[in-house]
Amino acid sequence: MSNLTLWSRPWDTERWLRDFFGPAAMVDWIQPxxxxxxxxxxxxxxxGDDAVVRLELPGIDVDKDVAVELDRGWLVIHGEHRDEHAEHEHGRSLREIRYGSFRRSFRxxxxxTSDAVSASYEAGVLTIRVAGAYARPEARRIAVTT
Known part of the structure; x- marks a missing residue:
């Protein structure tokens, strides 16, 4: 007998994204x-055994406007890029710089643990190092009582 699986229903993009990328796919990709x-x-x-996450965040005051958190197994980076000139300059003819809030999350x-996560900011790039992310945890022997 073959292990061939056929699609039994129409293409389900939301389910495919959730299965492939995890639950964050719904937040990061589907929602407008x-x-x-x-x-x-x-x-x-x-x-090595570390994961290094780099985000381009030029012109952001990371001390005031960026938060890096470990939340139930998710690395969450969120904040806001404020437009300091918006109140003073009206009628700009070209605007390619993006302002507003942002949120990225990675499983x-x-x-x-949170002790393994460190972050730094230099030249417009937020760098987050997750020490030991690729290290395989050692197997623990469980004592069997009789």
């Missing part, structure tokens, strides 16, 4: 963005 939100470009690089392995 408000006009005052943007998604900063991100990359994740493996450096982490279960063994990662």
């Amino acid at each position: 963005r408000a006009h005052d939100q943007f998604t900063p470009a991100a990359e994740i690089i493996r450096h 982490l392995p279960e063994h990662v």
Whole structure:
């Protein structure tokens, strides 16, 4: 007998995204963005056993406007890029810089704790290092009582 699986229902994009990317796919990909939100470009690089997440956030005051959190196994980066000139300058003819709130989230392995996460900001790039993200946790022997 073959292990061939056929699609039994029409293409379900939401289910496919959720299965492939995890629950955050619904938040990060499906839901429409408000006009005052943007998604900063991100990359994740493996450096030994560590994961290094880099987000492009030029012109942001990270001390005031960015939060990096570990929430139930998710690395969550959120904040706001404020337009300091909006109140003073009206009638701009070209506006390519994105302002508004942002939120990015990435699933982490279960063994990662907040002690393993560190963040720095330099030259418009927020860099978050997750120490040991790719390390395989050691197996623990469980004592059997008789």
